Amino acid sequence: MSVPSHPIASLDLMISTMPTRFPALNPTLQLIVAALLLVLMMTACVTAHAQDRRMVSEPSLPPQSAVCITLLPVPASSSAQDTRRLQQAIDACGAGQAVRLMAGIAGGRFVSGPLVMKSGVTLWLDEGVTLVAAADPALFDRNGRCGTIDEKGAGCRPFLLFEGTRGGGIVGTGRIDGQGGEIMAGSTQSWWQLARRAQQEHGKQNVPRLIQVVHAHDITFYRITLTNAPNFHLSLSQTEGATLWGIRIDTPADARNTDGIDPADSQDVTIAHSFIRTGDDHIAIKAGHGGTRYVSIVDDHLYWGHGLSIGSEIAGGVSDILVRDVSIDGAVSGLRIKSDASRGGLVSAVRYENVCLRNNRHPLEFDTRYDAHAKGDAIPVYRDILLRHVSGEGGSLVVRGHDADHPLALMLDGVAFAGGAIWQVDYAHLGAGPGGVSPLPAGLTAPPAGVEQMQCAARWVPFPSG
Incomplete structure (x- = not known):
């Protein structure tokens, strides 16, 4: 057949x-x-292809023989001095080599302006090292607008830029601190306060992203902690082959637009064994024009934030996504697909498997009308979506297709929600697999065998300290 x-x-x-x-x-x-x-x-x-097509295993730290330059903090060093030292070290190393930052006896703190990574070079942050983004708009400025509000919001360079690189990345048990909550030089506001004011004034804040990867291949981020980004923590665009393993992202819940990891127009991406709590989407898979596909999100723990999301920009299409062995605890949304007629496209071949949801306002939120006032003819279509062995409690379960001609197609197999969870279903074709569904959405007939419920007790672990 x-x-x-x-x-x-x-x-x-x-x-x-x-x-x-x-x-x-x-x-x-x-x-x-x-x-x-x-x-x-x-x-x-x-x-058929719902995952990263590469054979991905846990990365490792570089051997000592690969270290090109080792840097120690310099007491009372200025951000200009640290920026110069770091950039010179990156530029001096060749592909396959590493710049290693060590704590020494000076507290392990490097304060820098924006840095540009070199193809094939790895930045290695040792235990006790913190690489700090200076809270100075002048250092990040593109066009005289960094640190201000306007209609575009693209006036700042990122703190760490990988552009057109192949290989390399950032590894180690150190930290990268974006200082989003620190008062900006020459201002009375922090980056986050500027972002909140932009929201109130219906404008866009000009603030730097923490790490931006563009047109890159085979990038690795391993065991590093990212914290307090002024904007997105780690943005991937038009990238082929990215492994993010053992990452920690830790930023306050009220820090606006601080997405954790955003793959866009990229393929063959794995996000594994990571812990994320932040002020916006934990992970947001996006597609502007080129499309995003072959993404694996496995064995991750998500805490406060806005959800494990696809969208809202999906014009280029999102497909072949695997989400497996993930817990989401205490978020605004849990599993989320969001778009609208101004930026929609096709989302297909998405598999959620072995997912535990707790204390989330909207445990499921698959919505084609993310902005109820959006206009346009880019109608979002979500189809071939599978939830298998997904358990949660309370909250609203939103499944909203666009209209009768663009329904949402969703299979539910072993899906169980307790605590008065309520389905809100519009323009959707739902199917029930042999694992059953509880509670049943209106109009859906479940198999007679009952519901196979996930055992989630072992999944609830505290955010790692230190």
């Missing part, structure tokens, strides 16, 4: 043809067989 492009949307057709397909079965058994066939078709459709 061939697999249709819209397997869930074909359920009515399957049911109507059951008498000719299986004439010996009574109507009830025919319905059960149709549901089971739907599960098989949906699984085949979603799992």
Whole structure:
């Protein structure tokens, strides 16, 4: 039997043809067989490529023989001096080599302006090292607008830039501190206060991202802690091959626009064994024009923040996404797909598996009308979405397609929510797999065997200290 492009949307057709397909079965058994066939078709459709296509394993720290230059903090060094020392060290090393920052006896603190990484060079931050972004708009300025509010918000350079690089990355157990809450030089406000004022004034803040990766290949971020970014912590754009393993991102819940990790127009990305709490999306998979696909998000723990998201910019399409063995505890949203008619596109072949949700206002939020006032003809379409072994408690479960011509297609298999969770379903084709669904959305018939519920007790771990 061939697999249709819209397997869930074909359920009515399957049911109507059951008498000719299986004439010996009574109507009830025919319905059960149709549901089971739907599960098989949906699984085949979603799992064909729904993950990073690379063979990804845990990275390692560079061998000492790969260290090109070792730097120690200089007491009373200025940000200009540290910027110059760091950039010169990066520029002096070749592909396959590392710049190692060590704490020494001076407290392990390097304060710098923006740095540009070199292809193939790794920045290695030892235990006790903190690389600090100077809170000085003049150092990050592109066009005279950094540290101000305008209509574009693109007036600052990022703190660490990988552009057109191949190989290399940032590793080690040290920290990178964006100082988003520190008062900016020449101002009475912090970067975060500027962002909040921009929201009130309906403008855009000109603040730096912490790490930006553009047109890069085979980048690795391993064990590093990112904290207090003025804006996004780690942004990937048009990147092929990125491994983020054992990352910690730690920023206050009220720090505006401080997304954790944002892959956009990229492919073959793995985010694994990481811990994230921040003031906006924990992870936001986006697609402007080139599309984002083949992303694995596995064995991660997410805390306060706005959710594990796809969107809201998805015009280029998002597909082949695997989310497995993830916990989300205490967020505004849990699993989230968000877009609207001003920036929509196709989201397909997304698999959520073994996910535990707790204390989230909206445990599920799949919404094609993210901005209810948005206008345009870029209609979001979400299809071939599978939730298997997903458990949570309380809150609203939003599943909202755009209209009757653009329904949302979702398979639920072993999905269980307690504590008065309420479904809000509009313009959606829902299917129930053999693992069952509880509570049942209106109009959905579950298999008779009951619900296979995830065991989540071992997943609730505190955010790592230190």
